[in-house]
Amino acid sequence: MSNWYKYASPVHLHPLASRLIPWFAIPAAILLIAGLYVGLVLAPTDFQQGDVYRVLFIHVPAAWIGMFLYILMAVYAAIGWAYNARASSMMASSLSITGALFTFLALLTGALWGKPTWGTWWAWDARTTSTLILLFLYIGFIALQSAIDDPRRADRAGAVLALVGVINVPIIYFSVQWWNTLHQGATIRIASGTTTIATPMLVAWLIMSAACWLYSVAVVLSRLCCIIEDREQLEATQ
């Protein structure tokens, strides 16, 4: 157990992270290709939605990852702050970029799904709106960290902001939902998927989800290595 502690130090973490990257990147690439094939070619056209539903193979994992990475980021940032573990703070910085990217992707694919399905690019429904606010929270975190020159201060300030943000997320979600029921006019409910899902659809969705998760692990680890290298270089030059 005790030898795990050494990975809290960036110097020891870097080789481990570099070695792990291919273990996630290669399966991610393979699954992505497989998922694209199953999702775009093998899965049949839905008799209700047509082909638009294929967008959901990316949209749903992207939304999940965007949400999950924010919480994970807050946890890492908090650990980094409380235990003065620099590697953990660097992990939080690394997660923020990928999380923001997936949140943005979720919004974009959501719009591309919404236009043919709901007839509008953007609906102020509860889920879309909370995802938008989540993207703003990510942007605030990234902007704050990139504006602070001292990396230690950036880590800690980011941790406070991430913690405040993560406490706020459920409240934001609740408030947006309440707002949505207040203004019934804007509500568009997603047709609940009671229609039997064809197996290739389910398989495509599972494969694409796995590919996205593996991809984000690989990318986050890789950026973590970049951040460790950057900071080591800074220390070496001064």
Add this chain to the structure above:
Amino acid sequence: MLETTHLKCVRGNRTIFRDVSFAVRPGDCFRLTGPNGSGKTSLLRMLCGLLAPASGSIRWHGASIESLGEEYFSAITYLGHRPGIKDELTALENLRVWCGLSGIELSHHTAASALERIGLGERMNLPARFLSEGERRRAAIARVLVRQSPLWLLDEVLTSLDRTAVEAFQSLIEDHLEGGGMAIVATHQDLQLSAGRSQRIELAA
């Protein structure tokens, strides 16, 4: 007694000093010298608990200053590089507010007599923005008079003071040391003290 062991200071990614150890006993006055950028201000801010040392420890009567917290803060008076004088308030109000923030109710009379002693008697009711740099400095120095704290941490307090003010200030420190007080003064100027034990900490660039 204030005791530091192997203090190390890192700002940004630069190590400014390392292995700074000394002990300040009642009656000691430490003069802190060193070229610009050698970390005099950082060391003083560390001793205040404003800046956490990258490694090493600072102990006050044997207990680390982080664990003492507010108890330690009541034992120190820190005059920073930037004096913390509000332009909109008069010297008198500045002094009383400062004491008030420390939880001490300072009467108008006590505050006025302290300002008189430091040579601001006539101008204590002017908003601080009409005071000269040296007078603002004096208004800050008046704080050490009204709060009887055993340890003074003074950062470049002599800058822009005229000769009479410097002499007055030296006699203040002498009184303080004779009464068993301690002082750490970062300054480029010489201090000629006839009381207490003078020591020096030299920080290298």
Add this chain to the structure above:
Amino acid sequence: MSHGFYVWAAYGAALLLMGGEVLVLIRRRRKGRP
């Protein structure tokens, strides 16, 4: 394919974003090494 534009746009955007991120990271890591 019905609504082909939307499907291709969504997949195109996803691949572009992910590919872009990978490219940026590869370049950053190359630069990081001496």
Add this chain to the structure above:
Amino acid sequence: MVMLRWLVWREVVLAWRRKSDVLSMLAFFAIIASLFPLGMDPDTRLLRTIASGVLWVSALLASLLGLGRLFAGDYADGTLEQMLITPQPLLLIVAGKIFAQWLVTGIPLMLISPLLALQFGLPSDGVRMIAVSLLVGIPVLNLVGAVGASLTLGIRGGGAIVALIVLPLCVPVLVFGAGGNVPLVGAVLALTMVFAPWAAAAGLKISVE
């Protein structure tokens, strides 16, 4: 108690002697709220429906403008350092400063809001609703704003970043406030009162070091 009394006295006197800060914030509030009708068809029915949203967004932006005076001045002249090393709990000092900020900026905002609400042709109970929701909600803006101000102290481009981090965090209070649900605004206020002073105190320590 001595400390809190002097702290609040100090903040109020400072605000009074530098009235332009607060007055320009109030003018900003009035101008934004008046620009909305100019940007659209000033149809009474439409104005009535957007009134509370517009006033809330304007109050939010104006309170952001007021944040500049909260910590930055004290940071620049060294007073904040002194506050951090007084033998008083930092949490109490931060809470006192936020309270004073509400006193000198929040209350005036709330007081002129009914005047601005009249521009939108609201009936008197609509005006009252907005004033009450601002009364309960503006402290939340001050509290959350203090967290943002503390974290961005002394940063380049701090003003824009304060807006970026504070605005998304204000979504719940904006939604409940503009929606006229005072109990929920009160709940958000209670929660913010627990977390925000703590976060702002932590932010100050981080920024001053």
